[in-house]
Amino acid sequence: MHDWRSHRNSPWLALLATLALLAPSAVKGQQLSVRAAVEGQDFFLGESFTFQIQVNGDDRPRPPDTSAISDFTVRALGGRPNNSTSVSLINGRYSKSITRACIFNYELTPKRIGQLTIPPIQVVAGGKRFTTQAVPITVRKPEETADSHLRMTMSRPTCYVGEPTTLDITWFFAQNIRELQYAIPALDLPQFDLVVEEPQIDPAKRYHRLQVGDHQLIAEQGQARLQGKPYTTLGISVVLIPKQPGVMTLPQSTVVAKALVGYRKTNGSARQSPFGGFFDGDPFNRRQEVYNKLVVPSNSVTVTVKEIPAAGRPANFAGHVGK
Numbered sequence: 001m002h003d004w005r006s007h008r009n010s011p012w013l014a015l016l017a018t019l020a021l022l023a024p025s026a027v028k029g030q031q032l033s034v035r036a037a038v039e040g041q042d043f044f045l046g047e048s049f050t051f052q053i054q055v056n057g058d059d060r061p062r063p064p065d066t067s068a069i070s071d072f073t074v075r076a077l078g079g080r081p082n083n084s085t086s087v088s089l090i091n092g093r094y095s096k097s098i099t100r101a102c103i104f105n106y107e108l109t110p111k112r113i114g115q116l117t118i119p120p121i122q123v124v125a126g127g128k129r130f131t132t133q134a135v136p137i138t139v140r141k142p143e144e145t146a147d148s149h150l151r152m153t154m155s156r157p158t159c160y161v162g163e164p165t166t167l168d169i170t171w172f173f174a175q176n177i178r179e180l181q182y183a184i185p186a187l188d189l190p191q192f193d194l195v196v197e198e199p200q201i202d203p204a205k206r207y208h209r210l211q212v213g214d215h216q217l218i219a220e221q222g223q224a225r226l227q228g229k230p231y232t233t234l235g236i237s238v239v240l241i242p243k244q245p246g247v248m249t250l251p252q253s254t255v256v257a258k259a260l261v262g263y264r265k266t267n268g269s270a271r272q273s274p275f276g277g278f279f280d281g282d283p284f285n286r287r288q289e290v291y292n293k294l295v296v297p298s299n300s301v302t303v304t305v306k307e308i309p310a311a312g313r314p315a316n317f318a319g320h321v322g323k
Contacts, residue, residue, distance in 0.1 A: 046255075049109075053121060055101060057126055062125070064122065065122060076105075152253055155168070169236045199237070257294050261291065262290045
């Protein structure tokens with residue numbers, strides 16, 4: 001019979017003792033909670049921002065119902081688990097804490113100026129119903145600048161129900177631009193059907209693919225003069241087909257971007273290329289670009305939609321109007 005006492009000082013026993021110390025003493029519980037968060041509380045009309053619903057204690061809650069949000073256009077960006085694990089060893093006891101969480105992201109775009117509120121949102125997590133807090137938002141009116149103008153025009157300001165009319169949105173700007181963002185509420189009006197057509201590509205021109213809400217649009221870059229001043233332009237065209245008669249004013253569009261306003265001198269650092277300064281003529285006093293947020297509103301346009309005359313309609317008329 002094997003005598004275990006002969007192995008009292010064996011390294012195997014030392015290993016078993018160590019494993020016993022490292023065995024989890026407890027997995028800490030987690031209280032369920034739900035809250036709303038935004039990246040700021042002061043925005044311009046047409047400026048989109050990120051809205052989050054953060055769930056703690058459950059990494060697989062039901063997707064929230066955001067239908068109560070009426071003063072903002074809502075674009076769901078998806079949800080993802082946000083779990084984490086922490087380990088501690090105190091007085092020889094090993095404990096592990098698991099935090100389960102989930103984050104739902106949304107892009108919100110305000111529809112009007114003033115003091116708005118993102119209402120409480122109901123969320124079902126861990127089999128229980130929770131409600132987020134209301135979030136106040138201040139929305140200000142954007143203003144044109146001397147170097148940036150946004151213009152909307154309609155190819156047919158007077159048309160018939162079912163007759164296609166082209167909406168052109170052209171941005172005139174005279175600064176270096178980055179991080180461009182459009183808001184075009186007219187694309188989602190229930191009074192119109194939207195038709196987005198791929199333009200005929202000219203190899204001699206430049207184009208940009210833009211995400212505008214739920215729509216992907218192609219913008220053509222060019223040059224033009226406005227009130228005698230030269231500008232770089234970015235033009236977007238979509239087709240709107242009116243579904244009902246009446247006089248309708250299309251809401252303003254907005255473009256948000258970062259515009260280059262100057263340079264800030266900085267000292268060279270080890271992270272910068274040792275060759276860059278010789279090509280820009282400034283090897284010691286480096287220049288850092290300075291950008292400011294630019295929010296530009298468009299004009300409003302009005303379209304008059306007439307009912308199709310009943311006289312003279314062919315027997316198989318299906319409501320289509322055009323050449």
